[in-house]
Amino acid sequence: MKKFFISGVVLFLFLGGCKEKETYHVKEVTFPEGATPEQKIDMAAHVVPTEGQYRWQQLELTAFLHFGINTFTEREWGDGTEDPVWFNPVDLDCEQWVRALQAGGFKMVILTAKHHDGFCLWPTKTTKHSVASSGWKDGKGDVVRELREACDKYGMKFGVYLSPWDRNASCYGDSPAYNRMFMEQLRELLGNYGRVDEVWFDGANAEGPNGKLQIYDWKAFNAVIDSLQPQAVKAIMGNDIRWVGNERGLGRETEWSVTPYAADSYENAQEENERLGLKPTAKDLGSREKVVEANRVFWYPSEVDVSIRPGWFYHAEQDARVKSLAHLVDIYFQSVGYNSVLLLNVPPDKRGLLSESDVTRLKEFGDYISATFADNRLQGGEVERKLKVGEMVEYALKPGEVVNVFMVGEDIRKGQRVEEFVVEGWLDGDWKELARGTTVGYKRLVRFEECSPEKIRFIYKRGRAGMNLSYAGAYRAERLDVQREENTVIRNEKKGWKVLGVDSEIPAHPAVAAIDCNPATYWQSDSSDGLHYLEVDMGKEYKLSGFTYQPVAENDFAGTVYLYRFYVSRDGKKWSLCEGNGEFSNIKNNPISQTIRFKNNYPARYFRFEVVREIEHRPFVTVGEIGVLYAFD
Numbered sequence: 001m002k003k004f005f006i007s008g009v010v011l012f013l014f015l016g017g018c019k020e021k022e023t024y025h026v027k028e029v030t031f032p033e034g035a036t037p038e039q040k041i042d043m044a045a046h047v048v049p050t051e052g053q054y055r056w057q058q059l060e061l062t063a064f065l066h067f068g069i070n071t072f073t074e075r076e077w078g079d080g081t082e083d084p085v086w087f088n089p090v091d092l093d094c095e096q097w098v099r100a101l102q103a104g105g106f107k108m109v110i111l112t113a114k115h116h117d118g119f120c121l122w123p124t125k126t127t128k129h130s131v132a133s134s135g136w137k138d139g140k141g142d143v144v145r146e147l148r149e150a151c152d153k154y155g156m157k158f159g160v161y162l163s164p165w166d167r168n169a170s171c172y173g174d175s176p177a178y179n180r181m182f183m184e185q186l187r188e189l190l191g192n193y194g195r196v197d198e199v200w201f202d203g204a205n206a207e208g209p210n211g212k213l214q215i216y217d218w219k220a221f222n223a224v225i226d227s228l229q230p231q232a233v234k235a236i237m238g239n240d241i242r243w244v245g246n247e248r249g250l251g252r253e254t255e256w257s258v259t260p261y262a263a264d265s266y267e268n269a270q271e272e273n274e275r276l277g278l279k280p281t282a283k284d285l286g287s288r289e290k291v292v293e294a295n296r297v298f299w300y301p302s303e304v305d306v307s308i309r310p311g312w313f314y315h316a317e318q319d320a321r322v323k324s325l326a327h328l329v330d331i332y333f334q335s336v337g338y339n340s341v342l343l344l345n346v347p348p349d350k351r352g353l354l355s356e357s358d359v360t361r362l363k364e365f366g367d368y369i370s371a372t373f374a375d376n377r378l379q380g381g382e383v384e385r386k387l388k389v390g391e392m393v394e395y396a397l398k399p400g401e402v403v404n405v406f407m408v409g410e411d412i413r414k415g416q417r418v419e420e421f422v423v424e425g426w427l428d429g430d431w432k433e434l435a436r437g438t439t440v441g442y443k444r445l446v447r448f449e450e451c452s453p454e455k456i457r458f459i460y461k462r463g464r465a466g467m468n469l470s471y472a473g474a475y476r477a478e479r480l481d482v483q484r485e486e487n488t489v490i491r492n493e494k495k496g497w498k499v500l501g502v503d504s505e506i507p508a509h510p511a512v513a514a515i516d517c518n519p520a521t522y523w524q525s526d527s528s529d530g531l532h533y534l535e536v537d538m539g540k541e542y543k544l545s546g547f548t549y550q551p552v553a554e555n556d557f558a559g560t561v562y563l564y565r566f567y568v569s570r571d572g573k574k575w576s577l578c579e580g581n582g583e584f585s586n587i588k589n590n591p592i593s594q595t596i597r598f599k600n601n602y603p604a605r606y607f608r609f610e611v612v613r614e615i616e617h618r619p620f621v622t623v624g625e626i627g628v629l630y631a632f633d
């Protein structure tokens with residue numbers, strides 16, 4: 001006999017007037033043994049979000065606040081040795097953060113209560129490494145409390161980021177001991193600060209001081225959340241919300257909220273994900289092929305996290321590199337408009353305020369989005385409809401209206417189904433294709449050339465079951481000039497620079513390309529096991545205070561350097577080490593230009609950049625550009 005096993009809660013619903021009974025699977029379903037491909041696809045089409053996941057999806061715009069000891073050291077990842085006294089945001093004003101984010105249209109804020117450096121923004125009992133030991137408010141301050149109160153005052157939802165990776169905790173690596181400490185931190189945060197709507201766990205992990213890799217107990221962490229804040233969604237290493245796979249604000253055009261990709265807390269998650277070739281960065285996480293090969297599927301929707309600046313933490317030198325309005329709007333279309341939720345980071349500065357440039361940009365963004373979507377030009381677009389595959393729905397437009405955006409949504413409380421659709425406009429007495437797309441999900445936006453059709457029709461081309469169309473809209477989005485500020489490279493004057501030595505180079509990418517002031521060209525070493533290095537003669541002596549590394553801006557970022565050593569020399573023979581354990585923090589997820597500042601200045605005419613490890617342990621390395629910072633006499 002075939003065994004039918006359906007995990008999760010199963011709902012039976014009678015659809016208005018029709019006798020057909022539909023069975024829905026909340027959050028997950030395991031396919032019965034021997035299920036046919038058609039049965040699997042049909043079951044996948046009936047997986048629906050939990051109430052919490054649905055509430056979260058409706059927020060559309062959520063904000064990250066990266067704030068902590070790194071704000072004061074200007075680093076992206078602290079190593080845990082920082083002195084807590086350095087934390088002193090004398091003008092801290094969480095109400096200013098919340099007001100600015102609200103003006104941008106954001107509905108929830110998520111604070112980095114603890115980042116990888118282990119410094120806690122609340123006076124925890126679990127470690128001395130917290131605001132209680134800081135110079136701020138004589139150790140009596142509590143950022144989490146102040147933000148909570150500001151959120152309550154303005155009606156903003158509140159979430160916490162608690163980094164499992166802790167480079168300060170001495171018990172990190174002693175897995176049971178650290179897991180206990182981490183759960184205690186969770187209990188403090190989730191038990192003492194009122195309602196929390198999202199808990200964000202990053203996946204970064206390493207060995208502790210004992211040399212052992214920390215093994216996290218995700219199930220136990222989840223149980224703490226479920227007992228204290230059952231309504232909160234658990235993101236990234238949690239099993240409610242999935243990381244979209246990059247930190248550039250790019251969703252997938254084909255984005256399935258129903259996927260066989262399993263969060264780590266599920267049985268056999270790693271084995272199954274490997275068997276199916278699934279990981280957060282994979283292009284395809286939910287096609288028919290993947291579903292048919294799988295034994296189970298989950299409602300595991302994606303979240304697009306990206307910073308308004310190149311880095312996650314505030315760095316004054318990035319003040320002029322706040323993303324343009326055009327770029328933020330593109331990100332909106334590629335996240336919210338691709339069936340995802342946007343999590344935009346806006347980092348408070350050393351004063352404890354969002355900087356003026358970011359506040360202005362947030363307001364521009366909020367105004368642009370609300371003006372664009374204020375007036376739906378389709379008549380009857382808000383009426384819900386049921387469409388069978390092959391059916392279409394036609395809408396009249398208000399006469400003479402110019403449009404360039406089409407919006408469509410599925411009622412995801414009845415599953416995600418659409419695999420292909422076409423949008424056509426009635427122009428000059430004929431139907432012309434305006435746009436086409438694959439998945440829809442909660443919300444799909446498609447852009448096309450400006451036009452004034454008399455009517456628009458939506459054609460449901462291909463799908464997994466009947467479509468529950470929840471709304472359709474046509475709008476005009478004002479065109480904006482597209483710039484990509486954060487790709488600006490710090491260009492040094494490199495006149496007279498020469499390559500002094502290099503371990504290897506491939507003909508298409510010679511070493512000299514790393515110092516030609518052109519980030520589009522790059523040096524690539526060969527794939528030998530030996531040490532890869534580049535030595536440069538700068539032609540004259542400088543007082544070197546740091547250096548810059550621009551990774552290669554290509555899609556897979558292969559060859560990007562993670563760990564390095566940096567040496568200088570006055571004669572090109574005797575070398576002194578300035579940075580022995582250098583780390584380009586977070587470069588794998590966020591491959592932006594890196595600026596490293598030394599603790600001292602070094603008189604030098606030559607430098608040597610030695611690669612200790614590539615981001616994925618690949619045997620070759622690439623360098624888009626390497627430059628130096630120097631002090632004037």
Ligand code: FUL
Binds near residue numbers: 077203312
């Ligand atoms: C990453 C972290 O390592 C970054 O520092 C940042 O917090 C980002 C949101 O997640 O993986």
